[in-house]
Amino acid sequence: MVVPVATHTMLQQPNRPLWACPGSRNLSRLTVLPKPQRQGKRTSGLSVSSSAIADPAALEVLSFDGEARGSERLALKIADPFTAKGLVHRCVVTEKQNARRGTASTLTRAEVRGGGKKPYAQKGTGNARIGSRRTPLRPGGGVSFGPKPTDWTIKINKKERRLAVATALQSAAPDIKVIEDVQGFVTDAKTRVMAQALLKWGVTPGSHALLIVNEMTQSLLLSSRNIPTLKLTSADRLIVSDILRADKVIIESSALQYIQDFLGKETSSVTPDNENEA
Numbered sequence: 001m002v003v004p005v006a007t008h009t010m011l012q013q014p015n016r017p018l019w020a021c022p023g024s025r026n027l028s029r030l031t032v033l034p035k036p037q038r039q040g041k042r043t044s045g046l047s048v049s050s051s052a053i054a055d056p057a058a059l060e061v062l063s064f065d066g067e068a069r070g071s072e073r074l075a076l077k078i079a080d081p082f083t084a085k086g087l088v089h090r091c092v093v094t095e096k097q098n099a100r101r102g103t104a105s106t107l108t109r110a111e112v113r114g115g116g117k118k119p120y121a122q123k124g125t126g127n128a129r130i131g132s133r134r135t136p137l138r139p140g141g142g143v144s145f146g147p148k149p150t151d152w153t154i155k156i157n158k159k160e161r162r163l164a165v166a167t168a169l170q171s172a173a174p175d176i177k178v179i180e181d182v183q184g185f186v187t188d189a190k191t192r193v194m195a196q197a198l199l200k201w202g203v204t205p206g207s208h209a210l211l212i213v214n215e216m217t218q219s220l221l222l223s224s225r226n227i228p229t230l231k232l233t234s235a236d237r238l239i240v241s242d243i244l245r246a247d248k249v250i251i252e253s254s255a256l257q258y259i260q261d262f263l264g265k266e267t268s269s270v271t272p273d274n275e276n277e278a
Contacts, residue, residue: 051163053264054078057173061253064185066200072178072256076166076263084167091164091240094156102150109134109142166263168243176249177201178256182213182220189222198230203248210246212238214254235259 056075063069079087114134122129130137136144169176179201186193203209210231213220224232231242235255243249251259 051077051079054170057170059173059176059178059251059256061178061180062201063180064182064197064200066202069180072253074170074173074176074256074260076170076259077163078167078170079163084163087160088164088168088240088244091156091161092244094154094161095239095241098153100152102152104147105149106143106146108144108146109136112140112142114140162263164240165238165243168240169238169249169259169263172243172246172249175247176251178251178253180253182211182252183215183217186217186219186223189219191223191226194223194230195227198227198250201248201250203250207247208245209248209250210242212249212251212255212259214252214258235262 054075054077056073059072059074061069061072078084109132112134114132116132116134119130119133120127133141135141182197186197198209199205206229208229208231210233211224212233212235214235216232216234220232224230231246233239233242235251235258238259
């Protein structure tokens with residue numbers, strides 16, 4: 001006798017594929033879709049490492065002034081739709097935990113300054129007995145079970161991290177716009193120039209935007225650092241958290257070519273800087 005499997009549900013945004021991360025946008029924009037039932041208890045066919053090239057998505061190409069210049073195709077190597085949610089979540093947890101400093105430190109009673117002399121006699125004073133001024137029970141004494149420097153770093157496989165980045169970026173295709181050239185027009189370190197450009201690119205005030213360039217320059221850094229809702233990064237330092245947080249993703253055309261070469265093929269010889277540092 002076959003026992004029917006309980007129907008589970010998954011959250012999905014109406015304009016995003018099934019692998020879009022549920023927590024990446026406002027929950028009011030999400031719809032509920034039924035998750036297909038699985039036969040038996042075997043899940044070998046739902047391996048996290050399984051992947052495929054996604055269906056090409058059309059990206060709008062604009063000039064620096066916001067004029068339409070055509071379209072580009074985005075087809076990255078993405079994870080299996082039914083396991084991508086867990087893969088992206090694990091990558092985000094890894095990024096957040098690796099950002100912890102772990103430098104908090106306190107002094108124990110063996111490390112705090114102070115003599116080992118008994119402050120007063122054991123009996124006869126009427127006070128509670130005490131053997132050292134460094135006891136945690138008195139002001140200026142050591143700390144009991146206080147924090148010590150800790151390495152919170154955890155690791156994730158490079159292939160899994162690449163799949164997570166590609167999956168998050170491919171799912172954000174409806175919110176991506178490609179700009180022909182950014183570095184050539186942002187030559188002065190002026191916040192006004194970058195703010196006006198964001199408006200021309202369709203980024204509404206108050207919404208979070210992610211600007212991906214091929215190479216970081218001093219002018220780009222200085223012109224974007226005073227815009228709190230803008231995150232500037234290079235194509236070789238792209239992380240999942242930045243993609244999920246952004247309402248609009250702006251990619252420079254040369255950076256898109258790098259992403260296509262690195263994340264759009266089954267094998268790639270290109271290695272980004274953030275993986276070399278890991």
